[in-house]
Amino acid sequence: MIAIIYILLLMDLSFAAISTSAFCECSEFKTSIECAQQYNCKWSTSCKDKICSDFIEESECDRASDCAWNDTQKKCAQFTSCSNYKVNQASSCQLKDATCIAGDPNPDGSYICQNGTILCSQISDQKLCNSDLYQSQHEMCTYSSSSCQSVDISKCSTITEQFICTSLKCSWSVTNLSCLEGTCSSYSSPDMCSYVSAESIGTKILCKWMDNSCIEANDVFALTSSNCYINTGGSYAWIDGQCKECHSTKFGVLVALNAIFSVLLALML
Numbered sequence: 001m002i003a004i005i006y007i008l009l010l011m012d013l014s015f016a017a018i019s020t021s022a023f024c025e026c027s028e029f030k031t032s033i034e035c036a037q038q039y040n041c042k043w044s045t046s047c048k049d050k051i052c053s054d055f056i057e058e059s060e061c062d063r064a065s066d067c068a069w070n071d072t073q074k075k076c077a078q079f080t081s082c083s084n085y086k087v088n089q090a091s092s093c094q095l096k097d098a099t100c101i102a103g104d105p106n107p108d109g110s111y112i113c114q115n116g117t118i119l120c121s122q123i124s125d126q127k128l129c130n131s132d133l134y135q136s137q138h139e140m141c142t143y144s145s146s147s148c149q150s151v152d153i154s155k156c157s158t159i160t161e162q163f164i165c166t167s168l169k170c171s172w173s174v175t176n177l178s179c180l181e182g183t184c185s186s187y188s189s190p191d192m193c194s195y196v197s198a199e200s201i202g203t204k205i206l207c208k209w210m211d212n213s214c215i216e217a218n219d220v221f222a223l224t225s226s227n228c229y230i231n232t233g234g235s236y237a238w239i240d241g242q243c244k245e246c247h248s249t250k251f252g253v254l255v256a257l258n259a260i261f262s263v264l265l266a267l268m269l
């Protein structure tokens with residue numbers, strides 16, 4: 001009897017799909033390789049957070065919170081005040097800091113940034129609307145039905161655009177034209193079969209390739225030092241020779257987008 005209960009318990013455990021909202025921070029990476037794959041981490045005997053002056057590229061500098069590119073000095077420094085920044089594209093002001101928007105265009109086409117928040121509905125230019133602008137932490141602007149609208153990207157089910165839906169690893173229902181929680185089975189090749197988004201963006205369901213199909217994973221034994229981090233969307237790291245879940249959970253929608261972006265970058269390396 002005890003043996004049967006034990007077996008049932010084991011079976012139950014082995015069928016539990018892994019869902020995680022962990023997000024590894026620099027200090028949790030134990031190998032220089034994984035550390036170096038993070039745009040915001042640097043390795044010096046251990047993995048540490050970069051400080052502003054460590055960023056040598058404008059785009060990475062601007063993505064880092066609290067840092068912004070100083071055009072006069074041609075280096076990355078602590079963000080100062082919106083009005084100190086001049087940019088060539090209106091959408092770039094928000095990259096300097098979430099509190100900045102573009103002012104009116106100068107005669108040469110550049111913009112001085114100013115304090116302010118974005119209201120998607122007030123943007124008339126389609127290109128500007130579709131340039132990764134955020135009205136808030138979880139509302140993204142997107143051009144749809146001839147106007148600029150905000151899309152709530154905190155959940156799969158509130159996303160109305162196919163592109164945003166699939167970028168965030170939710171699944172797009174062609175029959176209902178709606179966005180739903182991601183499903184592993186929608187991936188038909190082993191290299192795509194990594195993880196999908198749960199209904200709440202930032203929570204991931206891990207997938208694994210088995211018997212020629214992509215199914216929900218109940219363990220991470222097949223992951224290696226080179227794909228542990230990438231295939232878990234930044235939730236697991238290679239620690240002491242094993243793929244282990246990280247402890248930090250600093251996970252928001254923007255972090256999710258950032259993670260997808262850095263995973264894409266890592267894949268291109």
Ligand SMILES: *[C@@H]1O[C@H](CO)[C@@H](O)[C@H](O)[C@H]1NC(C)=O
Nearest residue numbers: 070071072073080081084085
């Ligand atoms: C860039 O650095 C210079 C010199 O330190 C400073 O005067 C200027 O305000 C900085 N620019 C911005 C945008 O912070």
Ligand SMILES: *[C@@H]1O[C@H](CO)[C@@H](O)[C@H](O)[C@H]1NC(C)=O
Nearest residue numbers: 080081082083099114115116
């Ligand atoms: C813009 O915001 C900064 C930081 O909150 C503040 O110090 C500054 O006075 C503001 N500038 C204007 C023009 O309102």
Ligand SMILES: *[C@@H]1O[C@H](CO)[C@@H](O)[C@H](O)[C@H]1NC(C)=O
Nearest residue numbers: 172173174175176177178180
């Ligand atoms: C489409 O919507 C209907 C009604 O809400 C639902 O029952 C059905 O499962 C949905 N189909 C898909 C493929 O999501």
